[in-house]
Amino acid sequence: MNLTDNMADNINMQVEIAGIKLKNPVIAASGTFGFGREYAEYVDLNKIGGISVKGLTLQKRRGNKPPRIAETPAGILNSVGLQNPGVKEFIEKEIPFLRKFDTAVIANIAGNTIEEYCEMAEILSSANIDAIELNVSCPNVKAGCVAFGNTVSGISEITRKVRAFCKKPLIVKLTPNVTDIKEIAKAAEDSGADAISLINTILGMAIDIHKRRPVLANNMGGLSGPAVKPVAVRMTYEVASIVKIPVIGMGGISSGDDAIEFMLAGACAVMVGTANFVNPEACVDVAEGIKKYLEKYNYKSVYDIIGKLELNE
Amino acid sequence: MTNSGAQKGTPLDAQPVGRKGVYPYLKRTPLDVQFTGGKGVSPYLNRTPLDVQPVGRKGVYPVVRLDALAPDIYLMRIASGYIAENALPGQFVNIRSCEGINTLLRRPISILRVDRDKGAFDIVFQVRGKGTGMLAMKKAGDTVDIIGPLGKPFFINESFRKIAVVGGGIGIFPLLFLLKEMQSAEKTVFLGFRNKECIVLSDDFEKACDSLHIATDDGSAGRKGLVTGLLEESLDNGQTFDIIYACGPGPMLKKVAYLAKKHNIRCQVSLEQRMGCGIGACLVCACKTKQGDDWDYSHVCKDGPVFWSDQIIFDE
Ligand SMILES: Cc1cc2nc3c(=O)[nH]c(=O)nc-3n(C[C@H](O)[C@H](O)[C@H](O)COP(=O)(O)OP(=O)(O)OC[C@H]3O[C@@H](n4cnc5c(N)ncnc54)[C@H](O)[C@@H]3O)c2cc1C
Ligand SMILES: Cc1cc2nc3c(=O)[nH]c(=O)nc-3n(C[C@H](O)[C@H](O)[C@H](O)COP(=O)(O)O)c2cc1C
Ligand code: FES
Numbered sequence: 001m002n003l004t005d006n007m008a009d010n011i012n013m014q015v016e017i018a019g020i021k022l023k024n025p026v027i028a029a030s031g032t033f034g035f036g037r038e039y040a041e042y043v044d045l046n047k048i049g050g051i052s053v054k055g056l057t058l059q060k061r062r063g064n065k066p067p068r069i070a071e072t073p074a075g076i077l078n079s080v081g082l083q084n085p086g087v088k089e090f091i092e093k094e095i096p097f098l099r100k101f102d103t104a105v106i107a108n109i110a111g112n113t114i115e116e117y118c119e120m121a122e123i124l125s126s127a128n129i130d131a132i133e134l135n136v137s138c139p140n141v142k143a144g145c146v147a148f149g150n151t152v153s154g155i156s157e158i159t160r161k162v163r164a165f166c167k168k169p170l171i172v173k174l175t176p177n178v179t180d181i182k183e184i185a186k187a188a189e190d191s192g193a194d195a196i197s198l199i200n201t202i203l204g205m206a207i208d209i210h211k212r213r214p215v216l217a218n219n220m221g222g223l224s225g226p227a228v229k230p231v232a233v234r235m236t237y238e239v240a241s242i243v244k245i246p247v248i249g250m251g252g253i254s255s256g257d258d259a260i261e262f263m264l265a266g267a268c269a270v271m272v273g274t275a276n277f278v279n280p281e282a283c284v285d286v287a288e289g290i291k292k293y294l295e296k297y298n299y300k301s302v303y304d305i306i307g308k309l310e311l312n313e
Numbered sequence: 314m315t316n317s318g319a320q321k322g323t324p325l326d327a328q329p330v331g332r333k334g335v336y337p338y339l340k341r342t343p344l345d346v347q348f349t350g351g352k353g354v355s356p357y358l359n360r361t362p363l364d365v366q367p368v369g370r371k372g373v374y375p376v377v378r379l380d381a382l383a384p385d386i387y388l389m390r391i392a393s394g395y396i397a398e399n400a401l402p403g404q405f406v407n408i409r410s411c412e413g414i415n416t417l418l419r420r421p422i423s424i425l426r427v428d429r430d431k432g433a434f435d436i437v438f439q440v441r442g443k444g445t446g447m448l449a450m451k452k453a454g455d456t457v458d459i460i461g462p463l464g465k466p467f468f469i470n471e472s473f474r475k476i477a478v479v480g481g482g483i484g485i486f487p488l489l490f491l492l493k494e495m496q497s498a499e500k501t502v503f504l505g506f507r508n509k510e511c512i513v514l515s516d517d518f519e520k521a522c523d524s525l526h527i528a529t530d531d532g533s534a535g536r537k538g539l540v541t542g543l544l545e546e547s548l549d550n551g552q553t554f555d556i557i558y559a560c561g562p563g564p565m566l567k568k569v570a571y572l573a574k575k576h577n578i579r580c581q582v583s584l585e586q587r588m589g590c591g592i593g594a595c596l597v598c599a600c601k602t603k604q605g606d607d608w609d610y611s612h613v614c615k616d617g618p619v620f621w622s623d624q625i626i627f628d629e
Binding site for chain 1 (some may be wrong): 369370371384409414417524586587597600609
């Protein structure tokens with residue numbers, strides 16, 4: 001028992017992404033972990049590598065009409081529509097709470113116009129956060145962000161312009177709802193992104209056959225959870241093989257083994273989303289699972305496995 | 314297919330289609346169920362482990378019993394000293410209906426009543442889909458993974474002397490706990506059901522209140538018509554109440570809220586909405602509420618499920 005404990009202590013779980021040191025590679029995914037507050041009762045936030053907070057907009061947003069969620073096989077569809085208190089209230093009320101914990105704080109932002117993104121990036125550059133994550137890929141708001149995320153020219157323009165206002169490490173979060181994720185990722189890198197995170201949710205639809213209507217009031221929503229994992233792993237692999245900046249992988253992760261798949265595919269860190277709803281301790285369980293895997297195969301550091309996938313002939 | 318000889322009553326005649334068949338697996342009986350964590354719990358316990366401590370409000374607790382009350386309606390007794398001690402009327406628990414990903418999200422179910430001495434609480438649920446269907450297959454001695462108690466409870470005040478309680482369908486369940494906690498008030502209860510077969514727990518409600526009035530849609534029991542008709546009649550006959558508490562389908566709550574306003578009686582309603590996290594983080598469980606002259610989306614799991622009726626903006 002003692003022996004394994006000691007071995008586990010020798011494993012280096014730290015990773016560095018765009019200059020931010022994470023104590024372990026597990027980050028709570030935006031929109032699934034609130035502002036950390038809600039989960040503090042269930043998990044020790046000090047044990048999580050980082051928290052990407054609920055997507056922020058310049059002004060407060062009410063979000064979409066309910067129902068905003070539907071359960072589908074091994075997944076969920078959501079159409080929250082970015083309900084949030086706005087970036088100012090986040091800075092005043094939520095950052096002080098989050099800063100009581102030893103965990104990285106990532107501000108996830110979304111806007112209707114590039115100017116809005118820039119303004120938020122500027123405001124947040126002087127706030128006490130570790131990084132900014134650009135949500136250029138929310139499928140749940142009509143005007144705006146998805147439009148920036150699904151063309152090479154859109155992603156280049158927004159990354160370049162926000163970069164000019166952003167004094168923090170800039171993570172660009174990609175949408176999977178594109179034909180070729182590689183060219184989008186490359187464009188983000190070439191335009192100044194410090195890191196890439198992926199995937200956001202996959203656009204989907206669920207129909208209530210008895211009412212002959214979509215379950216979600218918004219008709220369509222974003223699919224997440226175990227159902228999306230193979231797609232997310234594939235995209236993480238494709239992106240990590242083409243960019244040099246760090247990649248944060250996510251989509252359906254609920255265990256250490258799930259996370260390892262992403263890391264072998266080239267992700268330096270992972271985000272855990274939907275799994276938090278099922279198991280509030282999911283982030284910590286994933287981190288512990290990663291450690292167990294490293295221990296089992298006698299690795300000393302997370303870096304020993306990042307991108308170490310060997311393709312079949 | 315030969316006879317294993319192990320079990321009596323095995324359907325030996327199950328014939329596969331092609332080579333695909335469905336066969337029983339009878340080796341394990343509920344008495345084999347083993348518990349982890351030191352303390353073994355008999356599947357047929359009635360004294361329950363008061364010492365299972367949750368993390369936050371999340372714990373894994375044994376099912377004490379599962380009874381069918383009516384077609385597709387089940388009462389489950391769950392041993393949890395923590396929930397029995399801490400739950401308040403109107404609160405709910407968020408239950409995982411299975412391990413793995415056959416169903417992913419937890420299912421919110423109201424707390425029917427608690428037994429603080431035995432360290433247990435009851436829920437009643439109707440089988441609606443996959444999640445509740447899997448819960449109905451649990452047996453005594455199985456465990457369930459629960460987060461709770463959650464949500465804002467009903468507002469209870471010693472000064473309320475005469476109360477009215479209005480429930481419809483599966484919305485009646487949180488109201489029994491409320492009645493039990495309001496010992497000293499005079500309690501008038503109005504319950505609505507689809508038909509006679511759907512009526513459950515009427516004896517328990519009868520005992521817990523001073524007068525019980527039942528309505529059914531088809532008139533197979535009690536008064537024919539809507540439960541709100543009974544409330545309306547009583548109010549029109551000059552009955553007064555210090556407060557009305559209601560839980561049930563949206564249109565029922567809207568009518569109760571309207572009647573309460575008309576008669577100038579304060580009123581609380583308990584709402585339902587599809588949930589993700591159940592703890593206020595994901596913001597999916599939105600309901601429209603008044604905020605000054607404006608409106609906003611509040612969240613049923615955290616700001617509710619119980620709201621003051623004059624705060625709610627009911628759908629058209
Ligand atoms: C605060 C609260 C208290 C409740 N108390 C009770 C109770 O005491 N007894 C009882 O029988 N039912 C209760 N319900 C309703 C119960 O949660 C649903 O019937 C149940 O979730 C259906 O799950 P399913 O998998 O069987 O159905 P499915 O239709 O297969 O479920 C699919 C998804 O929709 C959700 N869903 C479906 N119907 C509802 C609903 N009416 N409300 C919320 N989510 C829903 C499910 O949770 C699941 O995520 C309550 C709901 C809420 C919000
Ligand atoms: C309810 C919900 C809300 C979300 N909100 C946001 C958001 O505000 N900003 C964002 O970038 N991603 C948001 N996402 C996407 C997640 O961060 C994540 O990319 C996605 O869910 C895939 O990971 P998962 O399968 O682990 O959940 C949301 C996801 C869910 C389920
Ligand atoms: S269910 Fe997540 S906020 Fe209510």
